[in-house]
Amino acid sequence: MSEKITGAEALMRSLVNEGVKTIFGYPGGAIMPVFDALYDYRDRLNHILVRHEQGATHAAQGFARVSGEVGCCLVTSGPGATNTITGIADAMIDSTPMVVICGQVGTAMLGTDAFQEVDVVGITSPISKWNFQIRRAEDVAWAVSRAFYIAKSGRPGPVVLDFAKNAQTGMVDYQPSKVDFIRSYDPDPQPSDEAIKMAAKMIDDSVKPFVLVGQGVELGNAQKELREFLEKAQIPAGCTLLGLSALPSDHPLNMGMLGMHGNLGPNVMTNQCDLLIAVGMRFDDRVTGNLKTYAKQAKIIHFDIDPSEFDKNVKVDLPVLGNCKTTLAAVTKLISPAKHNSWIQGFQPYAEKEYNKVIEKAINPTEGPLLMGEVVRKVSAAANNEAVLVTDVGQNQMFGCRYFKFTKPRSVVTSGGCGTMGFGLPAAIGATFGAPERTVCLFVGDGGLQMTIQELGTIMEQQCPVKIILLNNNFLGNVRQWQAMFFNHRYSFTPMANPDYEKIAEAYGIPAHTVVDRSDLDNSIRVMLDTPGPYLLQCAVLEEDNVLPMTPPGADVDKMLLEVKD
Amino acid sequence: MPNQNNDCQTCGKCDNTAREKNSSKNGLPLHTIIVYSENISGLLSQITAVFTRRQVNIETLNVCASSTPGVHKYTITCFCDTEMAEMLKKQMEKRIDVLQANYFTDDQIYIQETALFKLSTPAVLQNNRISKVIRIHDAKIVEVNPTYSIVEKTGLTEEILSLFDSLTELECILQFVRSGRIAVTKSTIEKLDEYIRLREKKHAQIMEQ
Numbered sequence: 001m002s003e004k005i006t007g008a009e010a011l012m013r014s015l016v017n018e019g020v021k022t023i024f025g026y027p028g029g030a031i032m033p034v035f036d037a038l039y040d041y042r043d044r045l046n047h048i049l050v051r052h053e054q055g056a057t058h059a060a061q062g063f064a065r066v067s068g069e070v071g072c073c074l075v076t077s078g079p080g081a082t083n084t085i086t087g088i089a090d091a092m093i094d095s096t097p098m099v100v101i102c103g104q105v106g107t108a109m110l111g112t113d114a115f116q117e118v119d120v121v122g123i124t125s126p127i128s129k130w131n132f133q134i135r136r137a138e139d140v141a142w143a144v145s146r147a148f149y150i151a152k153s154g155r156p157g158p159v160v161l162d163f164a165k166n167a168q169t170g171m172v173d174y175q176p177s178k179v180d181f182i183r184s185y186d187p188d189p190q191p192s193d194e195a196i197k198m199a200a201k202m203i204d205d206s207v208k209p210f211v212l213v214g215q216g217v218e219l220g221n222a223q224k225e226l227r228e229f230l231e232k233a234q235i236p237a238g239c240t241l242l243g244l245s246a247l248p249s250d251h252p253l254n255m256g257m258l259g260m261h262g263n264l265g266p267n268v269m270t271n272q273c274d275l276l277i278a279v280g281m282r283f284d285d286r287v288t289g290n291l292k293t294y295a296k297q298a299k300i301i302h303f304d305i306d307p308s309e310f311d312k313n314v315k316v317d318l319p320v321l322g323n324c325k326t327t328l329a330a331v332t333k334l335i336s337p338a339k340h341n342s343w344i345q346g347f348q349p350y351a352e353k354e355y356n357k358v359i360e361k362a363i364n365p366t367e368g369p370l371l372m373g374e375v376v377r378k379v380s381a382a383a384n385n386e387a388v389l390v391t392d393v394g395q396n397q398m399f400g401c402r403y404f405k406f407t408k409p410r411s412v413v414t415s416g417g418c419g420t421m422g423f424g425l426p427a428a429i430g431a432t433f434g435a436p437e438r439t440v441c442l443f444v445g446d447g448g449l450q451m452t453i454q455e456l457g458t459i460m461e462q463q464c465p466v467k468i469i470l471l472n473n474n475f476l477g478n479v480r481q482w483q484a485m486f487f488n489h490r491y492s493f494t495p496m497a498n499p500d501y502e503k504i505a506e507a508y509g510i511p512a513h514t515v516v517d518r519s520d521l522d523n524s525i526r527v528m529l530d531t532p533g534p535y536l537l538q539c540a541v542l543e544e545d546n547v548l549p550m551t552p553p554g555a556d557v558d559k560m561l562l563e564v565k566d
Numbered sequence: 567m568p569n570q571n572n573d574c575q576t577c578g579k580c581d582n583t584a585r586e587k588n589s590s591k592n593g594l595p596l597h598t599i600i601v602y603s604e605n606i607s608g609l610l611s612q613i614t615a616v617f618t619r620r621q622v623n624i625e626t627l628n629v630c631a632s633s634t635p636g637v638h639k640y641t642i643t644c645f646c647d648t649e650m651a652e653m654l655k656k657q658m659e660k661r662i663d664v665l666q667a668n669y670f671t672d673d674q675i676y677i678q679e680t681a682l683f684k685l686s687t688p689a690v691l692q693n694n695r696i697s698k699v700i701r702i703h704d705a706k707i708v709e710v711n712p713t714y715s716i717v718e719k720t721g722l723t724e725e726i727l728s729l730f731d732s733l734t735e736l737e738c739i740l741q742f743v744r745s746g747r748i749a750v751t752k753s754t755i756e757k758l759d760e761y762i763r764l765r766e767k768k769h770a771q772i773m774e775q
Contacts (some may be wrong), residue, residue: 121608122608125611125612125615126615126619129662130662131608150662180766180772183604183766184603186768306660308653310657312656398601
């Protein structure tokens with residue numbers, strides 16, 4: 001027996017069917033029927049009221065990244081929808097599964113420049129994996145099921161549902177829908193046996209193999225398969241920014257972070273290996289530097305689930321299409337155990353050089369103002385290297401990712417491809433809902449915090465246990481560093497006058513403390529971690545600190561600067 | 567196959583230079599990209615956006631239903647190298663509702679275009695070279711009235727442009743329109759059918775599980 005319900009209620013039932021439990025949203029005119037239906041579903045659907053729709057998208061991203069589930073947002077039409085654009089674009093480039101449902105004016109008013117009407121399907125088309133305008137209540141069940149299927153399958157990404165008001169209020173004979181096949185879309189391509197065999201042979205033949213670990217390993221839930229693969233043939237690996245927690249930081253084969261501010265060893269050795277094995281990564285320019293000199297000496301194997309990534313930036317010798325959970329396991333079976341001792345030892349001098357010239361100074365300073373690196377490393381250690389790292393964008397992000405240590409998968413939440421300032425605070429909120437049993441540490445600068453500072457209201461209301469570590473240098477630090485290095489120290493609009501953040505935290509009822517002296521740091525971190533609920537720890541850090549080492553933009557991957565020359 | 571013949575038999579006017587001009591631009595060869603998609607609204611702008619974002623100009627575009635029910639066919643021409651054509655193919659196939667995209671050079675497909683010329687009838691009557699040109703180009707006169715006449719020409723781009731050049735010289739054109747290229751592959755394998763068959767097999771497997 002079916003019954004007639006509204007499209008809005010059909011949405012509620014469809015979300016419950018998809019296993020959604022948490023929604024980040026903000027009501028408004030064109031989505032009111034849905035919010036009215038939600039009122040009766042509060043026991044099953046936990047709606048978190050954010051303070052700005054951009055916050056809803058980043059929270060959904062943070063939720064998705066730590067949990068592996070689809071993040072869900074519910075917003076109104078017009079400005080509600082346009083405020084989600086940054087989050088949608090961010091989720092697209094960082095392959096984060098997310099469904100954004102926004103209200104839309106009734107179909108009779110579409111195209112008339114009605115109040116709060118915006119062409120959301122048109123705007124989000126290039127930045128979403130799929131989008132759809134729901135114009136009839138009958139389409140709700142199908143569209144929602146299709147949206148979740150697309151968002152989470154294959155290479156994940158954001159999906160936008162533009163929900164016309166008449167479809168929300170229209171009555172429908174509700175039948176649950178289950179989309180698990182789309183003719184034009186193959187999210188689980190069958191790996192080719194020949195490619196697997198060829199990969200195994202190339203690996204066996206290689207003397208100096210090197211693996212690039214990307215977020216695809218986390219998305220494919222292939223952390224175990226990766227370890228078995230690396231360990232069987234003793235292949236050293238470097239991780240991309242988003243792939244950092246796919247392999248424990250202290251794993252003997254983990255040579256560190258790749259990229260512009262990554263570790264010296266993995267970047268230099270990229271141009272010395274004889275076989276480069278990329279797994280679930282996309283050769284971003286921040287990883288490769290100058291493509292003309294990138295790994296030219298090596299054969300390249302690329303494992304990816306998205307065929308459009310093959311040969312996009314770097315020409316590869318062997319693409320291996322498929323979920324890396326399957327393909328890595330298949331290749332591991334075929335390869336012979338190996339050692340590569342001298343090749344692995346070759347990383348050591350670079351690690352030592354970087355430690356002596358950069359790391360030691362960054363994490364163990366004995367005098368002068370606090371440094372970002374030491375704060376990060378101390379927080380990480382105080383949380384037993386088991387916490388989730390959330391960062392904003394800029395120096396806080398690079399220091400955070402360089403010096404935080406990871407022992408558990410799905411522990412990095414950062415805006416990679418999009419580099420979205422303001423991402424951190426709302427993403428950390430989402431992470432506390434996605435991994436409620438874990439400690440969530442946010443590193444944020446004074447610039448990025450103020451871009452989405454309104455979400456302190458969400459933290460207050462929900463008592464989200466976000467440990468906010470504000471690395472305050474009174475500068476837009478990353479841009480200032482570039483101005484110092486490439487624009488002759490002309491600090492064009494990067495110094496910032498700051499408000500009293502402790503007072504702001506106090507106004508939101510969030511306990512806060514400011515550390516100025518090094519002697520106060522350990523204890524302050526302890527107090528922060530021991531305080532239940534949210535906490536703001538402001539660290540007054542060196543104003544003109546630089547993230548090092550650095551591959552200048554467009555420079556060769558193995559030409560990293562270890563110091564900034566004035 | 568007149569399409570493959572550089573010395574065009576139909577008009578006798580096409581030469582290698584004309585073909586060169588038309589088959590490459592700034593050293594980039596002309597590619598014809600044939601795309602099949604599900605019949606879902608909004609797809610056209612998604613497909614064209616793939617070109618715009620990569621700074622490739624679409625020269626011609628034709629969209630119509632294909633011989634497979636529910637499947638739309640896009641025939642797109644653009645000047646780009648093979649690497650770019652491959653990237654365009656992959657990026658279009660990445661769109662959820664695109665079934666398949668393939669790119670071809672002119673020797674791999676049978677090509678046709680249609681043009682309509684609206685001519686001034688008094689001009690045609692005054693100058694008998696005009697009707698001669700129409701005959702030489704094997705074009706059809708499909709409408710005549712005292713004010714204007716309509717001439718239809720089907721053929722390759724250069725054949726149509728050759729007629730256009732001749733009629734322009736004779737100062738009789740009121741309006742001119744040329745359709746986008748349409749093309750069918752010369753291959754004996756129907757890639758779309760093959761793809762759909764594979765997908766149906768996969769669907770059956772999923773249903774079984």
